[in-house]
Amino acid sequence: MPVIIQGDSKGTPVVISEDLGYKYPEGLDLRPDSPLHAKIVSEVVSRASESYAVMSNRHSQWADVDKTLTCYIDTDSAEEAVKAQDKRKPVSIVIPYSFATMETIITYLMMAFLDDPIFKYEGAGPEDVLKGILLEKAVDMQMRKAKAGLALHTMFRDNLAYGFGAIAPYWARDWAYRSESVEVPRWFGFGKPRYDRVQRRVIKYEGNKLLNVDPYNFLPDPNVPIHDIQRGEWLGWVRRSNLVNLLDEEKSSDGAVFNARYMNGGTTYRSIYAPSTDRGTKFGIHTNNSGGYSTTPVDLLYMYINLVPASWGLGKSQYPEKWLFCVAGDQYLIQAQPLGLDHNMYPICVAASEYDGYTVGAISRMEVVGGLQNILDWLVNSHIANVRKAINDMIIVDPYMVNINDLKDPKPGKLVRLRRSAWGRGGVDQFVKQLAITDITQGHIKDVSIIAELMQQVSAATDTVQGFMRKTSERITATENQNTRVSALSRLAKIAKIVSMQAMYDLGYMVASHTQQLMNEEIFVNLTGEWRNTLLNSYPGADRIRITPSEIMVNYDVIMKDGSISTPDYLQSWVDVFKIIAENPILMQRFDIINVFKQYAKLTGVKDIDRFELPQMRASVGADENVLREAEKGNLIPMGGAVQ
Numbered sequence: 001m002p003v004i005i006q007g008d009s010k011g012t013p014v015v016i017s018e019d020l021g022y023k024y025p026e027g028l029d030l031r032p033d034s035p036l037h038a039k040i041v042s043e044v045v046s047r048a049s050e051s052y053a054v055m056s057n058r059h060s061q062w063a064d065v066d067k068t069l070t071c072y073i074d075t076d077s078a079e080e081a082v083k084a085q086d087k088r089k090p091v092s093i094v095i096p097y098s099f100a101t102m103e104t105i106i107t108y109l110m111m112a113f114l115d116d117p118i119f120k121y122e123g124a125g126p127e128d129v130l131k132g133i134l135l136e137k138a139v140d141m142q143m144r145k146a147k148a149g150l151a152l153h154t155m156f157r158d159n160l161a162y163g164f165g166a167i168a169p170y171w172a173r174d175w176a177y178r179s180e181s182v183e184v185p186r187w188f189g190f191g192k193p194r195y196d197r198v199q200r201r202v203i204k205y206e207g208n209k210l211l212n213v214d215p216y217n218f219l220p221d222p223n224v225p226i227h228d229i230q231r232g233e234w235l236g237w238v239r240r241s242n243l244v245n246l247l248d249e250e251k252s253s254d255g256a257v258f259n260a261r262y263m264n265g266g267t268t269y270r271s272i273y274a275p276s277t278d279r280g281t282k283f284g285i286h287t288n289n290s291g292g293y294s295t296t297p298v299d300l301l302y303m304y305i306n307l308v309p310a311s312w313g314l315g316k317s318q319y320p321e322k323w324l325f326c327v328a329g330d331q332y333l334i335q336a337q338p339l340g341l342d343h344n345m346y347p348i349c350v351a352a353s354e355y356d357g358y359t360v361g362a363i364s365r366m367e368v369v370g371g372l373q374n375i376l377d378w379l380v381n382s383h384i385a386n387v388r389k390a391i392n393d394m395i396i397v398d399p400y401m402v403n404i405n406d407l408k409d410p411k412p413g414k415l416v417r418l419r420r421s422a423w424g425r426g427g428v429d430q431f432v433k434q435l436a437i438t439d440i441t442q443g444h445i446k447d448v449s450i451i452a453e454l455m456q457q458v459s460a461a462t463d464t465v466q467g468f469m470r471k472t473s474e475r476i477t478a479t480e481n482q483n484t485r486v487s488a489l490s491r492l493a494k495i496a497k498i499v500s501m502q503a504m505y506d507l508g509y510m511v512a513s514h515t516q517q518l519m520n521e522e523i524f525v526n527l528t529g530e531w532r533n534t535l536l537n538s539y540p541g542a543d544r545i546r547i548t549p550s551e552i553m554v555n556y557d558v559i560m561k562d563g564s565i566s567t568p569d570y571l572q573s574w575v576d577v578f579k580i581i582a583e584n585p586i587l588m589q590r591f592d593i594i595n596v597f598k599q600y601a602k603l604t605g606v607k608d609i610d611r612f613e614l615p616q617m618r619a620s621v622g623a624d625e626n627v628l629r630e631a632e633k634g635n636l637i638p639m640g641g642a643v644q
Contacts (some may be wrong), residue, residue: 142207236303269329271299496563
């Protein structure tokens, strides 16, 4: 193989002088010096450039949001001097009202979606009921082990802060080692058994995991709206890693990751599409450090492209296929393979609750209240500056008549001496005089409450939703408080419903499809939750059941959550429904009062009500002589007790 010289992201030449013997997917020639390698890298990077040119226009607004949410304001030289003299003195700050607003909405979204199980399924036909339940149990176990709630929290936060939150489900196999005792062979079968402890490499976890995509590093097709990314020709993002992790991924990927050994451990491989952010400015901590002796950062540009293989030199097909590519440091192609997923979608979901339906960018709820937040900060900070100025003595003094050093002494009980020329002249107030102080900002604090109320009205995070009673001189009636709370929750439920339709439904469909297609290991799940009694009918006497890949192959539907949460008035409605049914014989014949009670119990927070249900008795009719004969044998016992 000839020596190839290529430039990395910093322009430093990288010499490739040997063939490392990689076997590439699909029989392709993807060595770093091959024409196909150069073509693919060029196509991927050009699409990333096109997307970055559009998405980067939003980065400055996002940076302002980051500063607001981290309560950070750049101090000027005067304020830095104030803090240098006395750290206790207040300077300009961000009033964390936007932060409180965002936390309120995120709390609602987590209550609406993170109730176990996060994703619910049902079989498409009557014959698929049991397999649909098993699929739901398998996915639920994966979501708990993968800590999916943390990734969903980040998606909700990104949606509110930046206008959209992107999340990518992927199939993972985590490897670990298990120690086992192995008997050592004995000579000619004599002697006591002896055991040695050996380590065996095993799969620690197999299942779905959720990867959050940083909005700063998200590279969608700018020709489609943000809520409809599945219609785009491509979709990509940048993730920061390091060379050691990349080599480990290559080792465990069974050939899916390649070319990592061509990368020089002493070089930093950066992508121009991974911008820095101001998230850590307040604390001086950033995750995107510049690298150094202890680490070799590598930026990985992932991109899904819907392409015609024949046009790219990747095959003979004349029809589009979805492929995955990964380029390290804008230079090395380390992944190239057709997706081949059963759901035939880009495995990325986007929540953009403030979308307009047309543009690739969406204004965030934090940006909507950003102007009001700036006014709020200015009102408070100007008042602080005025008070800081007022509490310092502002004095006019004649330095020819007063010892200025005595006057500058900050200690209480000071003695100020007059100069000799002022002795005996009286009228000390002629030489020293305090300036009159007028606080023109004293009304600012009152204005703060007005601005805060406007922010609540815009964001729907009202006092009652945040857990505070509305401040008023009049007595608040229960009906008024309930109506106000319901109205605010309805606006939050609208956000949740949009997120459910945009991201949660597709995410639930993808993780179930991945499980059906890619699951190889059997798993064991506990018989708890909503389907306990149903499963006990099929697996009598079992506390845990085994689920094999073949048992979850079923046509399924994702049950979409409507985004509502239980409120006291909502729970009271269920109590009233239960009472009406229980007291009306006609309704008792038409409605299942047991399931009505179960629904009420689950809404109150009892998550495992089925565990307390008594087993149902099955009755059958038999001939009298057969019943007596079985009773004499002890096979039948009268309901009143044992046969005497």
